[in-house]
Amino acid sequence: MTIKKVLCVDDSHTDLVNIKKIVMGTGRFVVTATNGKEAIEMTKSEKPDLIFMDINMPDMDGFAATRALKKNPMTKDIPVVFVTSKDQKADKMWGQMQGGSGYVVKPYTSDDIVRLVNTL
Secondary structure: OOOOEEEEEOOOHHHHHHHHHHHHOOOOEEEEEOOHHHHHHHHHHHOOOEEEEOOOOOOOOHHHHHHHHHHOOOOOOOOEEEEEOOOOHHHHHHHHHOOOOEEEEOOOOHHHHHHHHHHO
């Protein structure tokens, strides 16, 4: 699958701008959301090819949003990569159990993000 559109989800404006800039640098179109509920709505309306999802967010965290996306036949096949400061092995395993396709720990490098965009 060719990645053309990416949804970046983070409640931190700084982190959101940073990851958006990195992904746009790969030539992809980027849409953004600032919480899990907004991410679900944006996924349904924008139909991204890949989602970079923060975990700790208000209203609905990234794990809950991913579970909801994976239950929906229209969005279940979209890869979700968690981008988070949660660096425990249990967090990574839980992310995979929620349907995550990858896991990147903050602070990340642009190479970490670019590699995922190019391989998923």
